[in-house]
Amino acid sequence: MTTFKPRRLLLHVIIICIGLIMLYPLLWMIMSSFKESTEIFQSNSFWPKKFTLSNYIEGWTGLSGFTFGRFFLNSFFLVAMCIIGNLLSCSMAAYAFAKLSFAFKSVFFALMLGTLMLPFHVTVVPQYIVFKHLGWINTYLPLIVPKFLGVEGFFIFLMVQFMRTIPKDLSEAAEIDGCGPIRMYWKLILPLALPALITTMIFTFIWTWNDFFSQLLYLSDVKMYTVALGLRMFLDAMGQSSWGALFAMSTLSLIPLFVIFIFFQRYLIEGITAGSIKG
Amino acid sequence: MKKMIIGLFSIILVISLAGCGSSNNGSSADGKVSITISWWGDTARNKKYNEIADEFEKENPNIEVKRQFGSWNDYWDKLATQTAGGNAPDVISMHPNYAADYARRNTLLDLDQYIKSGDIDVSNFPKSVVNSGKISGKNYMIAQGVTTSGQVVNKSLFEKIGVDAPGDQWNWDHFVDKAIEVQKAIKAKGLKGTWAVDDQSIQYQPVFEYYLRSNGKQLYTEDGKLGFTQKDVENWFNMWETLRKAGAIPDAATVNEYANVSLEQSLFAKGKLAMHDIPGNQLYLYADQMKDSQLEMVRHPQGPSGDGEFVEGAYLSITKSSKHPKEAAKFINFFVNSEKALKIFKIEQGAPGSTKMNDYVKPQLEKGQQQSLDFIQKTLKYAGEAPYPPKGNTELTTEFTNAANSIAFGKSSVKAASAAFMKKAESIVNNQ
Amino acid sequence: MKSAWKRNWVGFFFLGPWLIGLIGFTTIPMLTSLYFSFTKYDMFTPPNWAGLANYIEIFHDPKFYSSVKVTAIYVLLSVPLQLIFALLVAVLLNRGIRAVRLYRAAYYVPSLFGGSVAVALLWRQVFDSEGLLNSVLGVFGISGHNWISTPSTSIYTLIILAIWQFGAPMVIFLAGLKQIPVDLYEAARIDGANKFQQFFKITLPMLTPIIFFNLIMEIIHAFQAFTPAYIVSGGTGGPLDSTLFYTLYLYQKGFTEFHMGYASALAWLLLVTIAIVTGLVFASSKKWVFYQE
Known part of the structure; x- marks a missing residue:
């Protein structure tokens, strides 16, 4: 750039140093994914003695005719559905809580938060029975349909907080122009709450991608397996584990998450200008 | 833009609904029966179970074997939930650590009738091995591999x-x-x-x-x-x-x-x-x-x-909720008594329960595995009976x-x- | 002025999907677990009514108290530390410096792992007796220590793990920072406010709704923390119950010991506790959270 700024340099040095601490475990995992399986725990060296791709080949092959490619596709499908579900249902509920007034609003809001406070372990069994009665076991439905019905209170609350920061004069002006609540939701509030929507998208992507417990319970057929379930196949506490393959596939499974984050953080952070409101 | 989103959304919804239509209660019109089996293990072990199930299906074309598996902890969490939900697989892998909890809570089938009818043949099993599958005198488990x-x-x-x-x-x-x-x-x-x-x-x-x-x-x-x-x-x-x-x-x-x-x-x-x-x-x-x-x-x-010494190992059980216990018993028998199955499974979970299968498997083993088998066979002679724990x-x-x-x-x-x-x-x- | 009837109609229209979900998928399991909490229920045989027996037993259970202690330490330390760290990094990375996008992504990486098994291994890589931390300390001539398996330090390694995975609140802070109108800063600059004054006079107050959100959610999450302890201690909560988080104990009771009634009672006690704590934060929010309404 123009002149040498020592303070700027110091800032970069600090950011990079902390960044390395953040990244060290990831780098270790990537390095391990290129090691021979016996080397991973027997040596403390960071670099592989010799680079091998065998972990990637072994891991990708998976089992019984299904490669990891299939698991990636299944995960993408599941994630896409969950994102659509969360964006629609949570933004609608959030709009109601943030911008509309109706009977028992605060009671409902408290209930919404309350549903987040019970550890899921004790609701697993009754929930399983509900889905069994619906005939949804071993389908994606138990993982998807609830998202369309706003069970993720986290995102509703998140959007409520963002929508409440939208100045009131904006919505009042729109109302005077004869804008009804549905148009207002679609044309004004949603564009203005874009950072919250993008955040919801990113988090839904990452959390659904990584969540294995509900996928474990409801998906039994290997052909429906997701990446999260596929990764757990490499481990067995009672026998031998394929660590090399696990690291290799874990590394691959982080790539989509990383790409999504890099791609969407632009929309999240780099300027939603006033101009974009008029769609 | 809006239309595109809605269009996309409805397409995906249709696909997802189509993809998960028919619910299965285990038998279909053409007389084909389907049973579900489950086990714990990693990829290598999963492969073996899958191959055995394939062999079984080949031999019994009217039985379809659905498979479920998970790593050790996942397996038990899922099995507990399924059992509580009345939706347990027909054949489950059982381990002595959990056997008492399941058997004493009335979730496993007493296999005595299938042993008497000859559907499950334990005539080549040493008495101590058969007894290690008994809880309070009832035959709840058949050993797929025993160890000490x-x-x-x-x-x-x-x-x-x-x-x-x-x-x-x-x-x-x-x-x-x-x-x-x-x-x-x-x-x-x-x-x-x-x-x-x-x-x-x-x-x-x-x-x-x-x-x-x-x-x-x-x-x-x-x-x-x-x-x-x-x-x-x-x-x-x-x-x-x-x-x-x-x-x-x-x-x-x-x-x-x-x-x-x-x-x-x-x-x-x-x-x-x-x-x-x-x-x-x-x-x-x-x-x-x-x-x-x-x-x-x-x-x-x-x-x-x-x-x-006492006999430990991994076992197969049939759940009480199974709708096709006879076919399930057939599968267990195939697993523990047929050369086709043991050729694949070998000593994955310990020495085979049947002495006949022990003799069959032994020459096929690598050196390290032979050492394992030798040790188990040697010590099994000293093994007495250990009463199963209470809940x-x-x-x-x-x-x-x-x-x-x-x-x-x-x-x-x-x-x-x-x-x-x-x-x-x-x-x-x-x-x- | 719209009629109250119409207002309600519009409100419930938007709330509709959520209401169906609440009744269909959330309330039934929750109420069932509430019922279980008053029974002896082993998951496989039908529950037997036991009145308050589970709740009374809990207060005579020494493990309950150790899990409460572990969880309390975790909540009290991890929530504020993680939030402060996330806010500082968000502010630091919300500037027009070079390569800022790369930095943001790098800082988010730990959170991509979620609760995968890899985390447990990585965590050992850092904190076990031959781990990274001890090698670094070794350079300074300080002799190491089994950080993860000494009861007095194990919980702190989990708190550091929580801080390390600070990406979610950081992203929410970043999104919140972008919502602050730029003209406010321009006006302040004209008034001669320096960077620190701008931060305390504009950034912080304008960000309070987001801080409030992050605080509430992190409290709820920290009280229910399960995955870190589960994956690093193999579900045991050891050594000597030093990482026996409340929900881990509840999981053990329910899923490995088959006392689902007791576990449900533990869960409902937790719900009441979290409700009280978040209720207090909500009550205090009128004093420090500013909405543009």
Whole structure:
């Protein structure tokens, strides 16, 4: 750039140093994914003695005719559905809580938060029975349909907080122009709450991608397996584990998450200008 | 833009609904029956189960075998939920740790009728193996692989420090003396971070159970009460306290650091232990990891009342909720008695239950696996019967680990920890 | 002025999907677990009514108290530390410096792992006796220590793990920072406010709704923390119950010991506790959270 700024340099040095601490475990995992399986725990060296791709080949092959490619596709499908579900249902509920007034609003809001406070372990069994009665076991439905019905209170609350920061004069002006609540939701509030929507998208992507417990319970057929379930196949506490393959596939499974984050953080952070409101 | 989103959304919804239509209750119009089997394991083991199921389907074209699996913890979490939801698989893999919890809560089918009818043939199973699948006199489980536990010895390490490795005939006093002798030699050689033996004081099952049995006691009595006294617990912990004071077992922090690691990461696999307790069927897995060391399995020490051995293993059970128990029984029989299945499964979960299959499998094994099988076959001769635990065995195991740890960390004395454990144990057993 | 009837109609229209979900998928399991909490229920045989027995037993259970202690330490330390760290990094990375996008992504990486098994291994890589931390300390001549398996330090390694995975609140802070109108800063600059004054006079107050959100959610999450302890201690909560988080204990009771009634009672006690704590934060929010309404 123009002149040498020592303070700027110091800032970069600090950011990079902390960044390395953040990244060290990831780098270790990537390095391990290129090691021979016996080397991973027997040596403390960071670099592989010799680079091998065998972990990637072994891991990708998976089992019984299904490669990891299939698991990636299944995960993408599941994630896409969950994102659509969360964006629609949570933004609608959030709009109601943030911008509309109706009977028992605060009671409902408290209930919404309350549903987040019970550890899921004790609701697993009754929930399983509900889905069994619906005939949804071993389908994606138990993982998807609830998202369309706003069970993720986290995102509703998140959007409520963002929508409440939208100045009131904006919505009042729109109302005077004869804008009804549905148009207002679609044309004004949603564009203005874009950072919250993008955040919801990113988090839904990452959390659904990584969540294995509900996928474990409801998906039994290997052909429906997701990446999260596929990764757990490499481990067995009672026998031998394929660590090399696990690291290799874990590394691959982080790539989509990383790409999504890099791609969407632009929309999240780099300027939603006033101009974009008029769609 | 809006239309595009809505369009996309409806397409995906249609696909997802179409993809998961028909619910299956196990039989269809063409007379084909489908059963679900489940097991725990990693990719390598999954492959074997899948191949066996394929073979079974080939032989029984009217039976479809659906498969479910998970790693150890996942398997049990899922099975518990499915069982609670009345949706358990037809054939499930069972392990002695959980068998009592499932059998005593009325979730498993008594297989007696299928054994009598000949659907499941156990005529080639030794009596002790058949009985190891019985809980309160009922045949709930058929062994797919049996094993006994023992001490694996790193012979190369023994040679390095110039101490004679132990043999099969020894008692607990010899064991303590040997460990101390080894530790002295390790110290003389200047080996850092190496110990004679791991801290087995936390091993409620199986090592403490071996100890009790060799002293004429049991972990549990037939009617589900405790088979030991506070004195036995104190003696046990005191023995390990002696080894701890001699430095022959790792300190508490190190023990805990390695408490939940996989086989590959364990202290023994890293060559830091001279002796370690493992189930016999795992010997070859360690041998795979430690290519430079010579390993050997020896029996657990014996006591004044003789041998501690009892049959452990992995089993197959049929659930009570199964709609096709006859086909499920057929599958189990195929799994444990057919050459086609054993050719694939070999000693994956221990020695095959049937002696005939043992003879069939043995020539096909690699050297390490043969060593495993030899050890199991040798020790099975000494094996007696061990009554199954009452409900609440897992709780007791946790309490025992806690007692052992509080002694190891120096938080309480042997006497106090043993007394506290006994009090808790009795209340757990009596409250079932 | 719209009629109250129409207002309600519009409100419930937007709330509709959520209401169906609440009744269909959330309320039934929750109420069932509430019922279980008053029964002896082993998952496989039908529950037997036991009245308050579970709740009374809980207060005589020493493990309950150790799990409460562990969880309390975790909540009290991890929530504020993680939030402060996330806010500082968000502010630091919300500037027009070079390569800022790369930095943001790098800082988010730890959170991509979620609760995968890899985390447990990585965590050992850092904190076990031959781990990274001890090698670094070794350079300074300080001799190491088994951080993860010494009861007095194990919980703190989990708190550090929580802080390390600070990406979620950081992203929410970043999104919140972008919502602050730029003209406010321009006006302040004209008034001669320096960077620190701008931060305390504009950034912080304008960000309070987001801080409030992050605080509430992190409290709820920290109280229910399960995955870190589960994956690093193999579900045992050891050594000596030093990482026995409340939900881990509840899981053990329910899924490994088959006392689902007892576990449900534990869960409902937790719900009441979290409700009280978040209720207090909500009550205090009127004093420090500013909405543009």
